[in-house]
Amino acid sequence: MRPLLEAVSDGVAHRTRDLVAAMSDHFELSVEDRAALLPTGRQRRMDNRVAWAISHLSQAGLLDRPARGQVTITAAGREVLAQHPERVDMNVLNGFESYRQFRSRSSARDSAGHAPLSAEPDVEAASPQDLLAQAKTENRAAVEGELLKRALALSPMDFERLVVRLLEQMGYGRSGMVEHSGRGGDAGIDGIISQDPLGLDRIYLKAKRYAPDQSVQRPAIQGFVGALMGAQGDRGVFITTSSFSSGARAEADRVNARIELIDGARLAELMLRHGVGVQPETTVTLHQLDEDFFELL
Known part of the structure; x- marks a missing residue:
């Protein structure tokens, strides 16, 4: 997150695609790593990581999105760069009320009994269903926050x-x-x-x-x-x-x-539920062993 803030610290609007390239250069990724895809095969891993970093920074108010596919740093983002010269992570973002509200929405959405999102989730102890549920609730909360921002920007x-x-x-x-x-x-x-x-x-x-x-x-x-x-x-x-x-x-x-x-929270929830201002991105199907099938052979 900090390298991303540094990349936009000049105050001008940067295209997301350019930031992907900049972060790939920053971490000195190989050609293979730059082209690596997520397990779904539909998106490059680096594109996904940069998009989620932007989303979290935006929820905290450190980045703004002046136009589609563009981001710019905010005054709060400049302060975070000055105050945290080594690292910017979720613990830093939790210092902002807007980000805590985002996390609260994520946890509130988690009605299936899965563990709430944490700054350092125990990925190894989580089942694929848990990870998918956590990703889904976090995605919903992030998109709802962005929907409210866009609604506020309207006349x-x-x-x-x-x-x-x-x-x-x-x-x-x-x-x-x-x-x-x-x-x-x-x-x-x-x-x-x-x-x-x-x-x-x-x-x-x-x-x-x-x-x-x-x-x-x-x-x-x-x-x-x-x-x-x-x-x-x-x-x-x-x-x-x-x-x-x-x-x-x-x-x-x-x-x-x-x-x-x-209110605003319910408005964003209804917009997402009824597909207003959003579009589906990825569909994932999980499978489990059919024990009955083998028992009846």
């Missing part, structure tokens, strides 16, 4: 369109339609889900693109409820990239209308 109007696209992918409006009605910066309704062809059964949407440290407060919920009443609606979905304060949640529970609150 308010584009974020509203993203929310509408997500709900379409989730199946809402399948018998009717989902439409974007926001006008950028308004305090009203940003979208309408018509659950039937005549539009008699409607769900109203509100999308707020807030920074992670700026939670949605009670007045925002009250404003949305007022807009619902003005539209003679009784059901709404309020989606944000941040979180909801306890007062906001209490207000949503108090009113007669049914208000569903979706």
